Amino acid sequence: MSLPLSGKVAIVTGSSRSIGASIATKLASQGANVVINYVSGASAAQGVADEINAKGVGKAITVQADVSTVADNKRLVEETLRQLGRLDIVVLNAGVMDMKSPADVTEADFDRHYNTNVKGPFFLAQAAAPHLTAGGRVVFFSSSLASASAVTPNYMLYVSTKGAVEQISRTLAKELGARNITVNTIAPGPIDTDMFRMNKTEQQINFFAGLHPPKRLGKPEEVANVVAFLAGPEASWVNGQTLRVNGGFVV
Structure with a gap:
């Protein structure tokens, strides 16, 4: 069995459930030892x-850390x-998404989104960079909504953070690329997760x-497959890109 990530070590933030858990499981299935990060x-x-370790391929450990903070x-x-x-x-997967009209956004809302979705990923990449060797990989997370012309005002705070992430990724790719480390961004469309379904009616979900x-x-595993590609040796010439993993999401 080919294990393209054998011997590699991966951090996946926010990986106790949903897309993050699928990513960690996928990377481990390709031989990586993975850190399952969680807040609570x-x-x-x-x-x-436990599920990863029971399969006997990649190893998994858990590390509690609030990745919205520099210290953690x-x-x-x-x-x-x-x-x-x-x-x-x-893999900088952890994020938050509240849907509020711009008029209803509070300073606390703003700080929570930017701390988790922008500050946290940037400073984790900064902390990790000195320890990544040639062939290392950094994968940020954005959203297909960041480039959608029909995005509604209640997504304003969320998509503004994802626009920032895309620019961080695009420019960081230049610096780390000089060390043969790639930096890319995954921008999923609507994925069937608990976070996506939160506060939505069945009619809205069907829409x-x-x-x-x-x-x-x-599906979360469809995102995980693309992350695994970017993490692997076959993506060595993919750098500074935003990949919209959305099945042709039309907006």
């Missing part, structure tokens, strides 16, 4: 790790190095499903 869902994170990002990197000895792949040519929502 210790039992869910351990469940993902540094600690996450330090703990990864302490327990697994190296760091090759960083979004209908915006895809196949008339369905994406």
Whole structure:
């Protein structure tokens, strides 16, 4: 069995459930040792790790860290190095999304979104960068809504953070690319997750499903497959790109 990520170590933020859990599981299935990061869902994170370890391919550990803070990002990197000895792949999946009219956004809302979706990923990439060797990979997360012409005002705060992430990724790719480390961004369309379904009616969910040519929502594992490609050796010449993983999402 080919294991393209054998011997590699990956941090996947927000990986106790949903897309993050699928990414961690996929990377481990290709031989990577993975860090399951979580903020408060210790039992869910351990469940993902146990499932990975039971398969006997890649190894998984759990590390609690609030990746919206600089201090915890540094600690996450330090703990990864302490327990697994190296760091090759960083997947910046953790994020928040509240839907509010611009008039209703509070300073606390703004700070929460920018701390989690922008500041956290940037400073984790910064903390990880000195430890990544040639062939390392950094994968940021945006959203297909960041380039959608029909985006509605209640997504303003969320998509503004994702626009910032795309620019960070695009420019960081220049710096780290000089060391043969790639930096790319995944921009999924609507994916069938708990976060996507939150506060939506079935009618609204069906509307979004209908915006895809196949008339369905994406699946977490379909995002994980693309992340695994970017993390692997076959993506060595893909750098500074935003990949819209959305099944032809029409907006």
